[in-house]
Amino acid sequence: MEFRMERGALTDAVSRAARVLPARSPVPVLGGLLLDADSGRLRVSGLDFEASARVETEAHTVRPGKVLVMGRRLLDICKVLPEGPVECVVEGSRLTVTGDGSRFGLSVLPLDDYPALPPLPDVCGAVDAGEFGAAVAQVAVAAGRDDTLPTLTGIRLGLDGSTMTLAATDRYRFAVRTLPFEAKSPDVAADVVVSARRLTEIARSLGRSGQVDVSVDGGSAGFEHAGTRTTVRLLDGRLPRHDKLFALADPAVAVLDRASLVEAVKRVSVVADGGSPLQMTFSPGPDGSALLQAGFEDDVASQRIPAAFDGAAEMTVAFNPAYLTDALSSFEDATVRMMLMGPGQRAMITGGEGAGTPTHQHLLMSVKPSLL
Numbered sequence: 001m002e003f004r005m006e007r008g009a010l011t012d013a014v015s016r017a018a019r020v021l022p023a024r025s026p027v028p029v030l031g032g033l034l035l036d037a038d039s040g041r042l043r044v045s046g047l048d049f050e051a052s053a054r055v056e057t058e059a060h061t062v063r064p065g066k067v068l069v070m071g072r073r074l075l076d077i078c079k080v081l082p083e084g085p086v087e088c089v090v091e092g093s094r095l096t097v098t099g100d101g102s103r104f105g106l107s108v109l110p111l112d113d114y115p116a117l118p119p120l121p122d123v124c125g126a127v128d129a130g131e132f133g134a135a136v137a138q139v140a141v142a143a144g145r146d147d148t149l150p151t152l153t154g155i156r157l158g159l160d161g162s163t164m165t166l167a168a169t170d171r172y173r174f175a176v177r178t179l180p181f182e183a184k185s186p187d188v189a190a191d192v193v194v195s196a197r198r199l200t201e202i203a204r205s206l207g208r209s210g211q212v213d214v215s216v217d218g219g220s221a222g223f224e225h226a227g228t229r230t231t232v233r234l235l236d237g238r239l240p241r242h243d244k245l246f247a248l249a250d251p252a253v254a255v256l257d258r259a260s261l262v263e264a265v266k267r268v269s270v271v272a273d274g275g276s277p278l279q280m281t282f283s284p285g286p287d288g289s290a291l292l293q294a295g296f297e298d299d300v301a302s303q304r305i306p307a308a309f310d311g312a313a314e315m316t317v318a319f320n321p322a323y324l325t326d327a328l329s330s331f332e333d334a335t336v337r338m339m340l341m342g343p344g345q346r347a348m349i350t351g352g353e354g355a356g357t358p359t360h361q362h363l364l365m366s367v368k369p370s371l372l
Helices: 007-018 071-080 129-140 196-205 258-271 321-329
Strands: 002-006 032-038 041-047 051-058 060-063 065-070 085-091 094-099 102-109 123-128 154-160 163-169 173-180 189-195 211-216 220-225 228-233 252-257 278-283 289-296 299-306 315-319 335-340 346-351 360-365
Touching: 002 007, 007 032, 007 041, 007 051, 007 071, 007 085, 032 060, 032 071, 051 196, 065 071, 065 102, 071 102, 123 129, 123 173, 129 154, 129 163, 129 173, 129 196, 129 211, 154 196, 154 211, 173 321, 189 196, 189 228, 196 228, 252 258, 252 299, 258 278, 258 289, 258 299, 258 321, 258 335, 315 321, 321 360
Parallel strands: none
Antiparallel strands: 002 060, 002 085, 032 041, 032 065, 041 051, 051 228, 085 094, 094 102, 123 211, 154 163, 154 189, 163 173, 173 360, 211 220, 220 228, 252 335, 278 289, 278 315, 289 299, 335 346, 346 360
């Protein structure tokens, strides 16, 4: 096998495929990337027991063929190669990579031991690539990190007609994002759970323009965009539905500048050691404000910022500062709305949208306020 291509294109293809490689594996060949050059195309593939990826790009093929090499080592080499054309040649049991005077040799792995990539399920429809990537990032912050509760480490992927719903929860917070979906047929429907870590990696590997084809079957989900196709194994179980949980009866509403609130939360939470809560006291009236406080005994911090608050009386709620920061940072709107039910109850954060159901909602459980 022998092919030539630009260093940037090779690095991009290798880095996209390498996202699915396991950090450690008892099966050595699963740490490899398969390079397949033929008819002016290079296909770079990787897989483990949970996910697979194949990236196809243009290359000048001198001699077609396939080779399997350690993926992360190849990626390290690609990152330090000089800019310009790169030549890759299989010479016996070694892949030689050269570019502008630099030369690297990589031992090849046995091709016969490498499993075949799983096929893509049937395509259900398509979604905008940029919007999909942003939506995954917005909900992934609420996914659980406890591997003893694997379902809660996932993102719900729901397809219902012309709408895709992404949702994640760790039982203390719940993020939901809806976006338009171009279904292949009117009766397309799905309700599955995909690893949040894997879906985040997939979303990052896709481009930010064009359409992503989405595929779902009983055991896996697939995504294909601009020469990159990936599959990921589904998680068992179902995430709880959010419909009733998100129905807040007559909440008090505060509207705040998002950037100012994020900065205030980060500043005040510096003294919130040991997971102590960050307290917010909302005051109504024409000069409405939110007083943020955190700390205990002598180590305390506070900051007051403007807030439009429609409550009948002053209200104090408290949140885990890390959860509140994650939630606020997942929005891009200039303002955020906080719908509050009271101390120790649910609180909904949305962007500064007007009437109608917002496309991005983040529910937090408030905690009992503590005296500072």
